[in-house]
Amino acid sequence: MRLHNYTVLYLSGAMFLVLSIWAAIFYVNMLDEIHDSIDDGLENTKLLVIRKTIEDSTILYKDNFFESNYRIREIRPHESVAFKDVYSDTTFYTENEKDFEPFRMLTTVFKAQNDKFYKLRIISSMVEEDDLIEDLLYSLVSLYVVLIVSMVFVNNFLLRKIWQPFYHTIEKLRGYKISDQEEINFETTRVEEFKLLQKSLDELIKTNRETFNAQKQFIENASHELQTPLAIGINKLELMAEKNDFSDEQLQKISEVIDSLERLTRLNKSLLLLSKIENRQFPETENIDMNVLVKKLAGEFEELAGFKSVNMQIEENAELNILSNKPLAEILVTNLLKNAIFHNQQNGKVHVVLNSNSLTVENSGTEALDSEKIFGRFYKSPQQTQSTGLGLAIVQSIVDIYGFTILYEFNGMHRFTVGF
Amino acid sequence: MKILVIEDEPELRDILTQSLEKENFVVESAADFFSAMDKVGVYDYDCILLDISLPGGSGLDILKELKRIRKNEGVIIISAKDSVDDKVNGLALGADDYLTKPFHTAELTARVKSVLRRKQFDGQNVTRLKNISIDFDKRELLVSGKEVTLNRKEFDILTFFVANKNRLVSKTALAEHVWGDQIDEADSYEFIYSQIKNLRKKLKDHGSEIEIQAIYGIGYKLTDE
Numbered sequence: 001m002r003l004h005n006y007t008v009l010y011l012s013g014a015m016f017l018v019l020s021i022w023a024a025i026f027y028v029n030m031l032d033e034i035h036d037s038i039d040d041g042l043e044n045t046k047l048l049v050i051r052k053t054i055e056d057s058t059i060l061y062k063d064n065f066f067e068s069n070y071r072i073r074e075i076r077p078h079e080s081v082a083f084k085d086v087y088s089d090t091t092f093y094t095e096n097e098k099d100f101e102p103f104r105m106l107t108t109v110f111k112a113q114n115d116k117f118y119k120l121r122i123i124s125s126m127v128e129e130d131d132l133i134e135d136l137l138y139s140l141v142s143l144y145v146v147l148i149v150s151m152v153f154v155n156n157f158l159l160r161k162i163w164q165p166f167y168h169t170i171e172k173l174r175g176y177k178i179s180d181q182e183e184i185n186f187e188t189t190r191v192e193e194f195k196l197l198q199k200s201l202d203e204l205i206k207t208n209r210e211t212f213n214a215q216k217q218f219i220e221n222a223s224h225e226l227q228t229p230l231a232i233g234i235n236k237l238e239l240m241a242e243k244n245d246f247s248d249e250q251l252q253k254i255s256e257v258i259d260s261l262e263r264l265t266r267l268n269k270s271l272l273l274l275s276k277i278e279n280r281q282f283p284e285t286e287n288i289d290m291n292v293l294v295k296k297l298a299g300e301f302e303e304l305a306g307f308k309s310v311n312m313q314i315e316e317n318a319e320l321n322i323l324s325n326k327p328l329a330e331i332l333v334t335n336l337l338k339n340a341i342f343h344n345q346q347n348g349k350v351h352v353v354l355n356s357n358s359l360t361v362e363n364s365g366t367e368a369l370d371s372e373k374i375f376g377r378f379y380k381s382p383q384q385t386q387s388t389g390l391g392l393a394i395v396q397s398i399v400d401i402y403g404f405t406i407l408y409e410f411n412g413m414h415r416f417t418v419g420f
Numbered sequence: 421m422k423i424l425v426i427e428d429e430p431e432l433r434d435i436l437t438q439s440l441e442k443e444n445f446v447v448e449s450a451a452d453f454f455s456a457m458d459k460v461g462v463y464d465y466d467c468i469l470l471d472i473s474l475p476g477g478s479g480l481d482i483l484k485e486l487k488r489i490r491k492n493e494g495v496i497i498i499s500a501k502d503s504v505d506d507k508v509n510g511l512a513l514g515a516d517d518y519l520t521k522p523f524h525t526a527e528l529t530a531r532v533k534s535v536l537r538r539k540q541f542d543g544q545n546v547t548r549l550k551n552i553s554i555d556f557d558k559r560e561l562l563v564s565g566k567e568v569t570l571n572r573k574e575f576d577i578l579t580f581f582v583a584n585k586n587r588l589v590s591k592t593a594l595a596e597h598v599w600g601d602q603i604d605e606a607d608s609y610e611f612i613y614s615q616i617k618n619l620r621k622k623l624k625d626h627g628s629e630i631e632i633q634a635i636y637g638i639g640y641k642l643t644d645e
């Protein structure tokens with residue numbers, strides 16, 4: 001959920017609560033005020049009626065409401081003792097509404113000039129509470145809706161504008177790779193928090209890049225410096241072995257040392273190649289006809305495939321041309337083909353498919369490999385102690401620098417698909 | 421045959437010198453840019469092994485100087501910098517071959533001989549050894565005048581042995597020569613072994629006077645005794 005939707009969600013909840021409480025208080029207050037004002041009117045009418053009885057004693061016999069709003073009935077004197085004015089709510093049948101409607105009624109007692117006691121009842125039509133609540137509810141709901149709509153509006157237009165540097169920063173970070181070596185240029189902003197965020201990110205990236213570069217440089221330098229001593233060691237041992245005055249056992253030992261040094265050399269070369277690819281030290285690109293390249297390299301492996309009893313087939317569905325560095329394209333194809341032939345079964349198959357934007361290399365195999373790990377460095381199955389485990393890592397890094405994709409699947413065959 | 425080794429690393433210079441002397445070449449060496457420039461200016465060589473990064477200057481400048489004074493030496497660049505630029509520049513300046521450190525002495529010997537062969541016979545790229553004759557351009561092997569069919573890898577292996585005759589050729593040197601250095605699987609040794617087995621059989625069947633011996637664990641040796 002996006003940030004401003006969260007704001008809207010929480011604000012609308014809070015708004016609902018506040019408006020409900022406010023509505024309840026408002027309703028009670030308003031009703032109170034209405035009662036108050038009606039009671040004042042009733043009190044006034046009481047005084048007017050009592051005064052009128054002085055002028056016109058006939059109204060003392062008006063013992064029903066009929067067209068007017070009061071009635072008077074005689075009571076016995078003892079009933080009037082300690083009688084206080086009573087305001088009460090009641091209902092009367094009204095002609096116009098053809099229904100019982102709420103009325104406010106004042107019941108009072110007075111002593112007329114003939115020294116008799118009378119009970120006076122005065123009524124006044126009152127607001128219909130249910131109508132009031134209904135009206136109030138409608139107004140409130142519409143107010144609520146208007147508020148929410150304006151909030152969404154404000155969020156979408158104003159907040160989005162305010163948060164824009166933030167989204168911009170995130171967008172920049174998302175596309176950032178530490179290996180790219182480029183500075184991130186954040187959008188300038190006046191918001192203090194965003195400035196702080198950008199500054200922290202800048203520092204973080206800077207230190208990370210420095211560490212990354214130092215590490216890369218170290219790998220490259222170390223590999224490079226190891227080359228010559230390794231070559232000297234191997235060559236000296238070979239010259240020594242040539243002298244022909246060793247026993248078989250001694251030769252066996254020398255051979256084992258040479259083998260270990262050779263392994264180290266291969267490892268070293270592969271690491272150097274990896275760091276060179278990652279440092280983009282193969283800048284020249286050209287248009288490469290992959291159909292020609294794949295056929296040429298597959299030809300190189302023909303005898304090896306024959307030796308391993310592996311049947312290699314190339315299926316050309318389309319012309320595949322890519323823009324890449326030639327040696328890297330060769331390494332990419334070589335590593336995939338080599339893997340497919342070496343990690344195969346007796347009488348297995350290698351199936352290479354060229355499509356207009358992809359290259360697929362399939363080979364027979366028994367069980368799926370861990371697709372998460374196979375492209376990692378030094379991944380190898382326990383049987384292949386001689387392998388450097390860097391072949392597919394090299395493929396991955398070539399794929400990465402050109403923005404190609406590589407996918408591993410297993411469906412009875414190991415299948416590697418490079419998308420260009 | 422006179423060869424000049426221009427290399428600043430003393431150990432490597434010694435190994436190259438020793439290895440080439442075994443092939444009965446006359447070998448001289450230079451350790452830095454200036455002594456190298458002196459030597460190429462004064463003497464003539466058949467082949468020069470040239471390191472690119474030297475104390476005092478770049479090997480590429482020596483190459484330029486050689487071409488300026490129109491010397492016709494074969495030049496093989498040996499460089500630790502496995503950079504495409506060096507290779508492209510070196511070859512563009514007229515170097516005959518390019519070898520990246522580290523390399524096997526057997527590989528170097530094969531390259532040196534290939535350069536010398538091309539320089540000497542002016543296009544007639546043929547080597548003879550006892551009763552066998554190898555035509556490198558046609559990729560053809562004749563034993564006592566009769567053609568023997570070899571597959572591509574068998575041919576590559578044989579020529580590598582012939583260039584290093586009576587020398588120990590390690591199985592890795594052989595594997596790298598045949599496959600390039602992108603192959604790092606132990607399996608390729610098995611393959612090499614099977615190819616050599618076929619090759620031996622073909623040579624024996626046709627009565628060749630050369631023989632490929634296995635040197636226990638390390639590699640092979642082609643003998644013509």
